[in-house]
Amino acid sequence: MLLIEHISELWERQLHDWQLLRDNYAALDGLITREMIIPVKESLQDSRVVLQYNPERLRSSSASIDDASLKARPCFLCSENQPREQETVVWDNRYKIQVNPYPIFSRHLTISAIEHTPQRINGRIADMMLIAKELPEYVVFYNGPQSGASAPDHAHFQAGLRSELPICDELFNASTSLFDANSQGIFGLITELGRPVFYIETSSIEIGENWFNTLLNALPVKTGHDEPLLNILCWHDSGSWCIAVFPRRKHRPACYGTGEDQFVISPASVDMGGLWAIAREEDFNNLTLHDVTLIYLDVCMSPQDVEIITENLRNYYYSKR
Numbered sequence: 001m002l003l004i005e006h007i008s009e010l011w012e013r014q015l016h017d018w019q020l021l022r023d024n025y026a027a028l029d030g031l032i033t034r035e036m037i038i039p040v041k042e043s044l045q046d047s048r049v050v051l052q053y054n055p056e057r058l059r060s061s062s063a064s065i066d067d068a069s070l071k072a073r074p075c076f077l078c079s080e081n082q083p084r085e086q087e088t089v090v091w092d093n094r095y096k097i098q099v100n101p102y103p104i105f106s107r108h109l110t111i112s113a114i115e116h117t118p119q120r121i122n123g124r125i126a127d128m129m130l131i132a133k134e135l136p137e138y139v140v141f142y143n144g145p146q147s148g149a150s151a152p153d154h155a156h157f158q159a160g161l162r163s164e165l166p167i168c169d170e171l172f173n174a175s176t177s178l179f180d181a182n183s184q185g186i187f188g189l190i191t192e193l194g195r196p197v198f199y200i201e202t203s204s205i206e207i208g209e210n211w212f213n214t215l216l217n218a219l220p221v222k223t224g225h226d227e228p229l230l231n232i233l234c235w236h237d238s239g240s241w242c243i244a245v246f247p248r249r250k251h252r253p254a255c256y257g258t259g260e261d262q263f264v265i266s267p268a269s270v271d272m273g274g275l276w277a278i279a280r281e282e283d284f285n286n287l288t289l290h291d292v293t294l295i296y297l298d299v300c301m302s303p304q305d306v307e308i309i310t311e312n313l314r315n316y317y318y319s320k321r
């Protein structure tokens with residue numbers, strides 16, 4: 001049986017047997033949303049941002065991820081701490097795929113390492129690609145340990161329905177400034193969507209892994225961190241993988257907080273993809289396109305720093321020709 005068939009059965013069983021899950025997915029249907037448009041110059045289409053008022057996400061957007069808080073709490077991705085209703089589909093004996101009981105997407109999965117091991121992307125991009133290929137309706141995403149992951153101590157991806165994440169339709173049409181290209185794909189940078197995206201599109205897992213690793217090595221790592229600040233989206237469509245990497249400069253925007261003119265917003269992969277799950281009603285009501293644009297600018301790598309990485313990557317591939 002294919003993985004996607006196991007996952008369909010998992011959905012059926014869990015929605016049937018687990019009351020909390022059924023209630024939370026039913027509530028998602030009734031959530032209020034509103035839409036904003038980031039205008040894109042000379043492009044076929046503008047960039048959409050969908051705001052979703054989702055009070056259940058407060059635990060995630062305000063989660064404490066300092067070492068002391070992590071040590072003090074039982075890890076919610078380790079099987080022994082999970083609700084007894086939570087079922088698992090195992091992938092390659094290394095990952096467990098489960099339904100996320102606190103969804104942003106109408107189908108939202110958590111894909112966590114079976115072992116309790118820190119959140120690191122190094123050595124896992126091929127896993128992400130293979131899983132994305134086996135879950136064709138989904139986009140698989142990764143939040144760095146200091147870039148929105150609410151369990152930085154336990155390696156995990158998540159996945160949601162691709163049709164619900166705006167950027168998945170926009171990258172194909174965006175203009176890409178190339179670093180490298182061959183008959184099996186392209187690797188470049190997209191800047192016109194209001195947040196910088198390093199973009200890989202390829203039919204080869206080896207080439208995708210190679211380009212991704214080159215990018216990972218080119219991005220700066222802050223003192224005390226084990227990897228660059230980043231968010232990753234990965235999906236598979238019409239025989240090719242698309243990998244979108246959002247380089248970050250910080251976890252939370254300067255306007256994070258509960259005061260006046262502040263927002264309880266901690267952007268992660270899904271927000272980078274144009275779907276903002278907002279936990280507080282006043283934030284949902286008050287947020288303007290200007291605020292959204294400023295928050296992207298504030299938490300993403302600065303245009304100057306992106307330019308430096310771009311130059312380095314161009315020179316690297318030029319010297320290899």
Ligand SMILES: [Zn+2]
Nearest residue numbers: 075078116154
């Ligand atoms: Zn754990």
